[in-house]
Amino acid sequence: MPNSRMSVDMPWLRPRRWGLMACVLITSLAGSATLLHITASLPLAARISLLVIFVLTFSWIALSFWSALSGFVMCWCRRDPITLQRLDHPTANGTEGISRTRTAMIMPIYQEPPESTLAGLEASCRSLLAQKAQRNQDAMPQLDVFILSDTQCPEAAAKEASHVAALQQRLKGELSVHYRRRENNHGRKAGNIADFCRRWGRHYDYFVVLDADSIMGGDTVLRLIEKMHAQPAVGLIQSVPIPVGQITLFGRMVQFAAALYSPMLAAGQSFWQGDSANYWGHNAIVRTRAFMASSGLPTLSGKPPLGGELLSHDFVEAALLRRDGWQVLLDTTTTCTFRPTKAADSYESMPSNLLDFAKRDRRWLQGNLQHLRLLTGSGLHPLSRCHFFCGAFAYLSSPLWLMLLISSSVMIGVSALNDAPPALPTPCPWAFGGVTLGMLLAPKLLGLMLAVCHTPADYGGRLRLLISTLLEIVFAALLAPLMMAWHSLFIGGVLTGRAVEWNTQPRGERSLSWKEAWQPTCWITLGGTAWLLALVALSPSAALWLTPAWLGLIGSTLLVKVSSYPLGKPQQRRLSLWQTPYQQNVSVLEAYQQHLAQALASPALQALSLSPLPAELPGEMPIQSFQRHVLPADAFPPPRTEETY
Numbered sequence: 344m345p346n347s348r349m350s351v352d353m354p355w356l357r358p359r360r361w362g363l364m365a366c367v368l369i370t371s372l373a374g375s376a377t378l379l380h381i382t383a384s385l386p387l388a389a390r391i392s393l394l395v396i397f398v399l400t401f402s403w404i405a406l407s408f409w410s411a412l413s414g415f416v417m418c419w420c421r422r423d424p425i426t427l428q429r430l431d432h433p434t435a436n437g438t439e440g441i442s443r444t445r446t447a448m449i450m451p452i453y454q455e456p457p458e459s460t461l462a463g464l465e466a467s468c469r470s471l472l473a474q475k476a477q478r479n480q481d482a483m484p485q486l487d488v489f490i491l492s493d494t495q496c497p498e499a500a501a502k503e504a505s506h507v508a509a510l511q512q513r514l515k516g517e518l519s520v521h522y523r524r525r526e527n528n529h530g531r532k533a534g535n536i537a538d539f540c541r542r543w544g545r546h547y548d549y550f551v552v553l554d555a556d557s558i559m560g561g562d563t564v565l566r567l568i569e570k571m572h573a574q575p576a577v578g579l580i581q582s583v584p585i586p587v588g589q590i591t592l593f594g595r596m597v598q599f600a601a602a603l604y605s606p607m608l609a610a611g612q613s614f615w616q617g618d619s620a621n622y623w624g625h626n627a628i629v630r631t632r633a634f635m636a637s638s639g640l641p642t643l644s645g646k647p648p649l650g651g652e653l654l655s656h657d658f659v660e661a662a663l664l665r666r667d668g669w670q671v672l673l674d675t676t677t678t679c680t681f682r683p684t685k686a687a688d689s690y691e692s693m694p695s696n697l698l699d700f701a702k703r704d705r706r707w708l709q710g711n712l713q714h715l716r717l718l719t720g721s722g723l724h725p726l727s728r729c730h731f732f733c734g735a736f737a738y739l740s741s742p743l744w745l746m747l748l749i750s751s752s753v754m755i756g757v758s759a760l761n762d763a764p765p766a767l768p769t770p771c772p773w774a775f776g777g778v779t780l781g782m783l784l785a786p787k788l789l790g791l792m793l794a795v796c797h798t799p800a801d802y803g804g805r806l807r808l809l810i811s812t813l814l815e816i817v818f819a820a821l822l823a824p825l826m827m828a829w830h831s832l833f834i835g836g837v838l839t840g841r842a843v844e845w846n847t848q849p850r851g852e853r854s855l856s857w858k859e860a861w862q863p864t865c866w867i868t869l870g871g872t873a874w875l876l877a878l879v880a881l882s883p884s885a886a887l888w889l890t891p892a893w894l895g896l897i898g899s900t901l902l903v904k905v906s907s908y909p910l911g912k913p914q915q916r917r918l919s920l921w922q923t924p925y926q927q928n929v930s931v932l933e934a935y936q937q938h939l940a941q942a943l944a945s946p947a948l949q950a951l952s953l954s955p956l957p958a959e960l961p962g963e964m965p966i967q968s969f970q971r972h973v974l975p976a977d978a979f980p981p982p983r984t985e986e987t988y
Contacts, residue, residue: 351425351426351574351576351577351618351670351672352426353425353426353617353618354426354427355427356617356618359413359614359615359617360615360617360726363406363409363410363413363615366405366409367402367405367406367409370401370402370405370408370409370782371398371401371402371405374397374401374405374775374778374779375394375397375398375401377775378393378394378397378775379394381775385754389750389754392750393747393750396743396746396747396750397747399736399740399743400740400743400744400747401779403736403740404779404782404783405782406733407782407786408782408785408786410608410611410612410614410615411607411608411611411785411786411789412611412785412789413610413611413614413615414606414607414608414609414610414611414612414613414614414789415607415611415789415790415792415793417610417611417614417675417679418606418607418610418679418793419793421679422679423675423676423679424610424611424613424614424675424679425613425614425617425672430676430679438481438482438569438572438573440572441482441483441484441568441569441572442480442481442482442483442484442485443485444484444485444548444549444568444572445484445485445486445487445546445547445548445549446484446485446486446487446547446548446549446550446551446568446628447486447487447488447489447539447543447546447547447549447550447551447631448467448468448471448486448487448488448489448550448551448553448564449488449489449491449536449539449550449551449552449553450464450488450489450490450491450553450554450555450557451491451493451532451535451536451552451554451555452490452491452492452493452494452503452555453492453493453494453528453531453532453535453555454493454494454495454496454499455494455503455555457502457503457506457507457942458506458939458942458943459556459939459942460555460556461490461506461507461510461938461942462935462938462939462941462942463555463556463557463558463935463938463939464488464490464510464553465510465513465514465934465938466558466931466932466934466935466938467553467557467558467559467560467561467564467931468488468514468518468520469561469934470559470560470561470562470564470688470930470931470934471486471518471561471564471565472517472518472561473561474561474562474565475561478565483565484565484568484572486518487518487519487520487521487547487957488518488519488520488521489520489521489522489523489539489543490507490520490521490522490523491523491525491535491536491538491539492522492523492524492525493524493525493528493531493532493535494524495527495528500524503524504522504524504953505949505950505951506942507520507522507953508522508951508952508953508954509951511951511953511954512951519954519957520954521954521956521957522953522954522956523539523542523956525538530640530652531652531654531656532624532656533640533652533653533656533660536552537639537640537964540631540634540635540962540964541635541961541962541963541964542959542960542961543957543959543960544631544632544634544635544960544962544964545631545632545635545960545961545962546957546960547631548572548630548631548632549568549571549572549628549629549630549631550628550629550631550634551564551567551568551627551628551629552624552625552626552627552628552629553625553626554624554625554626554691556691556692556693557584557625557626557690557691558587558688558690558691558931558932558935559582559626559688559689559690559931560688560689560930560931561931562688563582563677563687563688563689564628566677567580567582567627567628567674568628570628570674571628571630574670576668576669576670577630577669577670577671577672578629578630578633578634578637578664578665578667578669578670578671579622579627579628579629579630579633579634579660579661579664579669579671579672580627580628580671580672580673580674581620581621581622581623581626581627581671581672581673581674582626582627582674582689583605583606583609583673583674583675583678583689584623584625584626584689584690584691585598585601585602585605585678585689585690585691585923585925586598586601586690586691586692586693587690587691587692587923587925587926587932588690588692588932589692589693589695589852590695590852590909590910591695591696591852591854591906591907591908591909591910592905592906592907592908592909592910593695593696593697593700593906593907594693594694594695594696594852595910595920595921596814596815596818596906596921597693597700598693598921598923598925599802599811599815599921599922599923600787600815600819602802602923602924602925603787603790603791603794603802603812603815603923604786604787604790605678606675606678606679607786607789607790607793608786608790609673609675609678610675610678610679612673613672613673613674613675616673616726618665618670618671618672619665619670619671619724619726619727620661620671620672620673621657621658621661621671621673621730622657622658622660622661622671623657624656624657625691626689626690626691630669633664633667633669634660634664635962635963635964636667636964636965637663637664637666637667637669637967638659638660638663638664638964638967639964639965639966639967640652640653640656640659640660640966640967641653641966641967641968641969643713643716646840646842647709647842648709648712648713648836648837648840648841648842649712649713649716649837650713651842653710653713654706654709654710654713655707655710655711655713655714655734656710658711658714658730658731658734659714659717661727661730662717662720662723662724662727662730662731663967665723665724665726665727666722666723666724666727666972667974668974688929688931690925690931690932695852695853695907696853696854696855696903696906696907697822697825697902697903697906697907698855698859698860698863698903698907699853701826701829701863704738704826704829704830704833705833707738708738708830708833708834708837709833709837709842711734711735711737711738712735712738712739712834712837714730714731714732714734714735715731715732715735717731717969718731718732720969720970720972721968721969721970721971721972722972723969738830738833738834739834741826741827741828741829741830741831741834742830742831742834744827745827745828745831748889748892751885751889752874752877752878752885755878755881755882755885756877756881758882759881759882760881784816787812787815787816787819791808791809791812794808795808795809798924801922801923801924802922802923802924803919803920803922807919807920807922810920811920811921811922814920814921815921818906820891820895821891821894821895821898821902822895822902823891823895824871824891824892824893824894824895824896824899825864825867825895825896825899825902825903828867828870828896828899829867852909853907854907854908854909855903855904855907856904857900857904860900860901860903860904860907861900863903864899864900864903865900867896867899867900868896868897868898868899868900870896871893871895871896871897871899872897874893874896875893875897878893
């Protein structure tokens with residue numbers, strides 16, 4: 344367990360957390376009192392049911408609002424949300440002795456397209472080598488790269504190995520690239536990483552985790568290593584990966600929203616999470632000894648979907664690290680400035696259309712619902728329990744919203760059939776609705792304000808920025824009812840015992856046909872149409888008030904189809920909407936495009952021999968228990984010596 348005197352200084356952390364909690368509580372109480380006043384004419388049972396649903400959903404909105412406001416203040420004042428120091432004069436990271444440290448950059452893969460996967464990895468490696476050429480060798484850590492394959496198809500594995508061998512040949516003498524393929528994929532990605540730790544973990548002080556679609560600049564990787572080296576009490580540092588690379592309407596919208604809002608939202612989270620942040624499974628650096636001692640994952644009792652292997656392993660690994668006293672940080676010091684720099688080069692890809700996006704959400708939903716079983720785990724930090732609950736509630740809120748819409752519609756129908764005055768005021772009091780809508784839109788408007796004031800040129804100028812934001816808000820409003828319906832369906836599937844396989848997600852561009860768009864959305868479109876007709880017949884004013892909900896449902900097929908349309912690169916379009924600072928003049932992304940083009944254009948690769956794997960140095964990674972927690976007597980394995988290499 345680390346010494347508390349080596350911890351990162353986080354002034355006023357407890358008051359920050361209590362202050363946020365008080366703001367959320369006061370906001371929720373005020374909203375609940377208003378709702379009780381509005382529904383005074385309803386039967387007691389109906390009022391209580393509405394109040395329970397409302398408190399849960401409105402508290403969720405309040406938490407998002409106050410967290411975003413905290414991030415806005417930090418970004419506006421250019422303050423580090425953890426240390427509260429000004430970012431204009433950052434404290435230099437200590438590099439004394441860093442040349443003696445060893446770091447592994449690991450990329451777990453599972454039947455991924457090798458051309459794009461290794462193009463991104465090579466871009467990251469070349470960026471590291473460029474930094475090595477510019478820096479003093481005494482300030483450079485020792486770095487190795489591991490490609491950890493779980494690919495099971497023999498043909499795909501052979502193709503993968505040939506591409507890796509070619510990469511090894513290109514980087515020979517400059518950077519060691521190792522390739523290991525497991526015969527089975529037991530434990531999926533978490534088991535893949537655990538296998539690396541047990542076989543080679545004791546060779547390395549730290550490891551940087553990359554997904555198959557991750558790209559990280561060399562300056563970013565080195566900065567994370569320096570931070571980890573200078574802060575011995577830190578077990579994990581998560582960067583803020585920004586989605587890039589998609590050209591469909593959906594992809595461009597999501598990339599724009601992430602670039603505009605994510606830095607501020609991440610700063611807000613870091614402000615109150617402090618040393619108990621979360622882990623998103625990639626684009627992060629981990630202290631190897633701490634991870635091995637604390638983060639061996641158990642298997643949940645029972646069968647999938649709520650039992651068996653932990654799917655969303657990253658949340659759990661962060662919670663286990665924090666339980667043993669290690670600090671887990673969300674690093675936003677470079678993204679807070681809203682201007683991309685080499686020290687902020689942390690990127691990922693994303694699904695190119697709504698169907699692939701929903702399939703990924705279905706997997707995440709099942710994994711996050713498993714976390715509800717861990718809420719009472721022994722020894723967990725309160726914020727780790729909060730992460731578990733919030734991760735699950737991000738999906739559970741959908742059926743709650745659906746229940747709220749259904750109950751409101753039923754009451755409207757009963758009142759109309761009984762020729763009674765509407766059970767609910769029609770329309771709902773404008774002040775109450777306006778406040779709720781304002782809290783929902785506030786994070787977007789605050790992100791827009793920061794960009795307009797600080798970096799409008801990076802988004803194509805103020806006019807394009809304003810138009811792009813307005814269209815993104817409309818798109819998000821139409822998308823919300825569709826995702827509500829899908830998430831409710833997914834949760835129903837989990838509760839009835841239907842598990843999902845955690846397979847490779849589609850990563851390339853894919854425009855959908857009308858048939859592909861209609862099949863998974865027809866029931867939503869038809870259901871939304873029937874609901875609208877019933878509302879119009881019973882209460883036209885209620886139908887008008889609920890326009891955002893039924894419009895998104897009725898237009899779901901059209902939304903899925905149209906949003907998959909490829910727009911091309913922003914600079915190729917006259918309007919150039921939804922520009923982001925990460926689309927041009929970012930060297931690591933330009934290098935990725937070049938390496939990918941070369942890989943796709945090259946003929947079949949010649950058979951090359953893979954480089955031998957380094958000698959193993961076996962280490963233990965004990966399985967942790969959530970029923971009983973005992974602090975490890977020593978979180979550190981025996982110190983490495985030169986003879987172990």
